[in-house]
Amino acid sequence: MVKVNGDYFNIAGKTLAEYLDTTSYDCKRIAVEHNGEIVPKIQYSQTVLHDDDSIEIVSFVGGG
Numbered sequence: 001m002v003k004v005n006g007d008y009f010n011i012a013g014k015t016l017a018e019y020l021d022t023t024s025y026d027c028k029r030i031a032v033e034h035n036g037e038i039v040p041k042i043q044y045s046q047t048v049l050h051d052d053d054s055i056e057i058v059s060f061v062g063g064g
Helices: 016-021 041-046
Strands: 002-004 007-009 030-034 054-059
Touching (some): 016 030
Antiparallel strands (some): 002 007
């Protein structure tokens, strides 16, 4: 199980890109932290998720 923003999902073995494709996140407007390290967008398809990993996804919101 992989912890994503505090909730657990059975996504071990998928890449970060594969997981994000199943969500409604706009990849142009998010930052992703994997086990405490920021993941550059170019590495989303190379970052494989493993059991006990922790992912934090932050969406950027515009406005004023």
